[in-house]
Amino acid sequence: MTTSIVVASGKGGVGKTSIAVNLGLTLSRVGRRVALLDADFGMANAHILLGVNPEHYIIDAMNGKVSVAEAMCEAPLGLKFVSGGSGLLEMLNLDEKTRYQSIRMMDEISSQTDLLVTDAPAGASDSSIAFVTAADRVVVVLVGEPTSFLDAYALIKAAHIEGNVRNFCVIVNMARNDTEAKGHFNKFNDIVSRFLNVHLYYVGNVPYSERMRQSVVKRKPLGLGDQEWAENRKLKSISKAIMDSPTNDHAGVKFFSNSAVLAESEPA
Numbered sequence: 032m033t034t035s036i037v038v039a040s041g042k043g044g045v046g047k048t049s050i051a052v053n054l055g056l057t058l059s060r061v062g063r064r065v066a067l068l069d070a071d072f073g074m075a076n077a078h079i080l081l082g083v084n085p086e087h088y089i090i091d092a093m094n095g096k097v098s099v100a101e102a103m104c105e106a107p108l109g110l111k112f113v114s115g116g117s118g119l120l121e122m123l124n125l126d127e128k129t130r131y132q133s134i135r136m137m138d139e140i141s142s143q144t145d146l147l148v149t150d151a152p153a154g155a156s157d158s159s160i161a162f163v164t165a166a167d168r169v170v171v172v173l174v175g176e177p178t179s180f181l182d183a184y185a186l187i188k189a190a191h192i193e194g195n196v197r198n199f200c201v202i203v204n205m206a207r208n209d210t211e212a213k214g215h216f217n218k219f220n221d222i223v224s225r226f227l228n229v230h231l232y233y234v235g236n237v238p239y240s241e242r243m244r245q246s247v248v249k250r251k252p253l254g255l256g257d258q259e260w261a262e263n264r265k266l267k268s269i270s271k272a273i274m275d276s277p278t279n280d281h282a283g284v285k286f287f288s289n290s291a292v293l294a295e296s297e298p299a
């Protein structure tokens with residue numbers, strides 16, 4: 032069975048793509064067959080972080096030009112990657128039906144994939160919520176700033192109210208140390224649990240690191256060689272905690288869901 036993880040955030044610039052890419056690579060390294068979907072359609076940039084130049088985008092598969100498998104490119108460590116395309120204006124404002132189509136299209140790669148990691152668009156817009164509610168596990172990336180708290184709260188609220196999502200994993204990015212990161216999580220959890228009937232699971236933190244920043248500039252993900260950096264150890268423990276967290280099993284349009292549920296939920 033293929034399971035799905037979506038990496039989401041309230042606001043942009045918090046490290047969502049960096050974490051989605053590195054989670055994909057970390058899970059691929061331990062032998063899982065992982066696909067990464069860059070669902071920031073039209074503004075996709077995960078290929079930059081991976082250091083790959085995709086020949087095709089998801090839209091080519093949607094237009095029937097290629098299959099999803101053909102639209103995927105080989106990324107490091109055996110990771111398969113599907114780009115959402117950047118600078119493609121027609122991809123920026125997809126309607127509900129087209130978003131639904133992109134989620135359903137991933138069924139094609141189910142037999143060759145153990146795990147799908149999706150980099151969702153930032154925010155609580157319909158496009159972001161569609162991918163958040165489609166995944167078995169939702170990972171919210173938080174940084175220790177009031178704006179990030181506010182926007183992550185809005186995202187969780189929308190996913191809960193519109194998609195009935197109850198379980199959220201939280202990663203704190205760019206804190207100075209473990210204590211500070213846990214403090215940010217506790218503060219955020221206090222606010223959320225006061226107003227929303229959801230569960231937040233702290234799955235760990237990635238500290239602020241110049242190496243993380245430089246890996247983007249160099250277009251070379253951390254930990255491709257023999258060296259295992261502290262950041263890679265953090266990501267390993269985060270990925271384990273995510274895989275151990277409870278899944279969301281609400282009805283609706285989900286990645287790799289069975290056809291009975293699909294027939295009920297397909298939008299007109």
Ligand SMILES: Nc1ncnc2c1ncn2[C@@H]1O[C@H](COP(=O)(O)OP(=O)(O)O)[C@@H](O)[C@H]1O
Pocket residue numbers: 040042043044045046047048049050204205237238239240241243244245247
């Ligand atoms: N843990 C980290 N330490 C230092 N810089 C980071 C870290 N995580 C991400 N960054 C940097 O933050 C910027 C935004 O990251 P990105 O992954 O593109 O965020 P998003 O997808 O949320 O917009 C990039 O310059 C990236 O290198």
Ligand SMILES: [Mg+2]
Pocket residue numbers: 047048049071076
């Ligand atoms: Mg991004």
